[in-house]
């Protein structure tokens with residue numbers, strides 16, 4: 001248990017270091033604790049330290065794990081692929097969906113909502129990574145945004161990506177730089193929408209992500225320890 005606290009502090013320090021290296025203010029970078037596969041005890045331990053933002057990648061796991069009435073201030077986001085048949089559950093369970101990966105899903109979510117829901121659009125930045133979901137080209141992303149921008153409840157907050165897993169520095173940084181550039185293009189094209197959040201960087205690559213402009217890193221194993229499954 002003590003481990004979680006010291007790892008958390010080490011990551012906060014390392015965020016400061018990477019930010020300093022990039023000439024950025026550490027306050028611009030939010031830490032999301034990715035708690036998938038870990039028990040609620042570890043989550044509440046970290047919450048007691050002051051960590052408010054948590055990410056889960058499966059609807060069912062989050063539903064079973066978190067209490068119906070979460071502690072005040074705890075912010076729970078979905079970061080994994082969402083199937084249509086779980087969309088209804090997801091909008092009642094999560095405070096935000098950071099992994100909207102198709103127009104179809106956005107339409108489905110909008111049709112279920114009667115209150116605002118913050119979202120990030122997931123963009124594929126890694127080449128040759130066919131397993132991952134997400135918008136694949138700027139055209140595809142922008143034509144979805146044309147429609148999403150007219151929705152009353154879905155509130156765009158930015159973009160999210162998963163870097164190329166196990167790749168070296170150059171390839172990884174290129175992927176993150178591409179998300180940054182895509183957000184810049186989106187800001188010009190949709191000046192009335194908010195693209196301030198860039199969710200990129202995980203345990204293995206968050207230093208590079210911060211140097212490339214990440215505003216939200218998603219950390220699982222470096223905080224909670226290794227997982228048995230992904």
Ligand SMILES: *Cc1c(COP(=O)(O)O)cnc(C)c1O
Nearest residue numbers: 034057079202203218219220221
């Ligand atoms: C699991 C997961 C993470 C965290 O991964 P770690 O390498 O354990 O830090 C981040 N983002 C997404 C979408 C994930 O599924």
